[in-house]
Structures are given as structure tokens and as C-alpha cells.
Amino acid sequence: HMKVHPDDVTRVLNCARGHDLMLEIDRFYFSPRKVEESECVCYCLLMFDDLGMVQQWQLKKDTLTRFLLFVKKGYRDAPYHNWYHAFSVFHFSYLVIKNLHLVERGYISSLEALALMVSCLCHDLDHRGTTNSFQMQSGTELASLYSSEGSVMERHHLAQALCILNTDGCNIFDGLSSEQYSRCLDLIRDLILATDLAHHIRLVQDQEKMAAEGFDFHNSQHNQLLLFLLMTCCDLSDQTKDWKVSRTTADLVYQEFFSQGDLEKAMGNAPLEMMDREKARIPDLQIQFLSHIVCPVFKILAQLFPEADCLLQSTLKNRHCWEQASAFFARRWESGHSSLDILR
Ligand SMILES: COc1ccc(Cl)c(-c2nnc3c(C)nc4ccc(C(=O)NCC(C)C)cc4n23)c1
Ligand SMILES: [Mg+2]
């Protein structure tokens, strides 16, 4: 089973002690993928501290460090769904809490902010780089455990998160009252399960209605819809960065998709076109994904928070880049070329 060495904890605590937050780490345009892997855990500590959470929730730094190291070890080295994805999703939760002033303005409570950040860190734990439908179709052990409830992978990510919290010396919430503790675990459960895109697609019309009507601070439904929206925004946040990050992320996602497609073909199942390396047209698929999923989500966020307009603009700019790439490839596909090399 996963182990964390005491020297690792000491090394992170020493790193955090003398460290300031990296310049501009709290800006929306900052890409967390630039942080050295060996410094990520130290920066998680600094971000929790920067938001006053260490103080407010009496988080013990050695417990938090051990928890973070277990979470980092809990991710596999899949092309996309790895520790860096978790770290960047967590970083974006820090950005929205800090830059949209979510707690001070009363949109979410400080406990919800804590649960949001911890859920982001844990939301894809032990991901194998394959989808929920792949679990069901190939009858994996995770499907046999969770397929009756749906959201197979998300239930596994949640189980892994709870397992780490129950590991000796890793319960970061042991400074919370029993009422706060159970509320926090309920939030983490709902927030991790909300990262299933199928769950998001069921809710997005309600979220659009909420943004159109205006956020109602006395409506607990609006509070919950906002928390789920924030989880999806964090999970898709690579698409709010510059073109190089957006394109590189798409590369990694399609590495996973095409590997799954290869597996499905080997098993005699026909993969979705977006998973078939022989058929997928990445620029066109990305235009669809940005148009149908990503841009609508950041449009809702920008309607609720004017400061978030820059995020919507970035996703629209990235979609435009894919449109130009698609037009370019359409000409090349006519003349028989097919590699994406020009995008390097
Ligand atoms: C928020 O939860 C997730 C879960 C899993 C993934 Cl891989 C992603 C994700 N993160 N970045 C990407 C990029 C750049 N392209 C993607 C293209 C298609 C899809 C996809 O799942 N299409 C199925 C359809 C029913 C929507 C997901 C993509 N994606 C997000
Ligand atoms: Mg996921």
C-alpha cells in the first residue's frame, strides 16, 4: 500500500517555512503546470495558508503535509489524469476563492471553501485514464463495485479520498467540530461526484437559469448549483490558460482517449470516434467540446462574477485557435496529410 516517509514531510515543511508564494501564482493567467513537481506539495501548503485556512480550521501542518503527500502518491502516471491535473484543478479553486472573493461576499461558507479545495485535490484519485463507459463495457472491478449507482470512477475517487483521510496522521479535519466534520465529508462526497460530466450536463440548464435570474443568497439550491459549477470550472481550467497550455492539455487528453480506443479495438468493441486515432479530427472535436461544454460553463461564471470575464474570453480565444487549425487541416486533409505537427 502507499507509504509516505517522515523525511518527505520534513522536507516539505522546511520548503514551506522559508518560502513566499511564487510571484503571480494568485493570478488567473498563471499556469500551475509551471511549478516544479518537487515543490507542488509545498505550494499547496502555502495556498491553504494564504487563504487563512490553516489558522481558521486549526490545520496541523505536519498532518496536512502527510495528507498531501498521500494524495500525490494516490495518482497514477496517466498522460492527463495524473497529479499535475489534480494540482492544477486545486490551484484554480484557490484562484476563484481568492479572486472572486467567494467567502467574503457570502456566496459560499468558509467550510465550503475548504471542502472545495480538498475535493479538487482528491477528485480524480487513482484514475486509470479510462472513462466510466469503458469500466462498464469491459466489466472492470470498479464497475462491479459501483456500476449500479453510476459515476463509477467518481465513486472510486471518493473512496480513495476517504481512505487517505482515515490513514494514521492524515485526518486534516480533526480540528473541526463533529458537526463541521460530517458537513465537510458530505460536501466532499457531493463535490467529487459532481465532477462526472454526465452529472454536470444534467444540471447546466439550472445553472444557466440561476445566472440569468441572479444569484439568490437565501436559496440553498443556488449555493449548491454554484459549488457544482465551480468544481466543473476547476476541472476544465486548463482551457482558460493560453493557447500553448490549452493545446498541450488536449494532446494529453487524446493520448488517453486513443489508448482507450486501442484497448476497445483489441477487445473487439468499436470505440467512439473521439477515441479512435484513425478517425478522430482533434481540432473539430475540440471546437465541439469548447462550444458545448467549456465556453458555456465560463459564460455562466462570467455572468455571476464580472471579474471572471477574462476566463470566458480565454476559452473563446482558444476555440478560435482550434477553428483556424481546423481550416488549415481541412486543406491538408484534402491533400492527404494528417499529422498535427504544425501545432507544435
Ligand atoms: C469535467 O470532467 C472531465 C472528465 C473527463 C475529461 Cl477527459 C475532461 C476533459 N478535460 N479536458 C478535456 C479536453 C481538452 N477535451 C475533452 C474532450 C471530450 C471530453 C469528454 O468527456 N467528452 C464526452 C462528452 C459526453 C462531453 C472531455 C475532454 N476534456 C473533463
Ligand atoms: Mg474525473
Ligand SMILES: [Zn+2]
Ligand atoms: Zn479531473
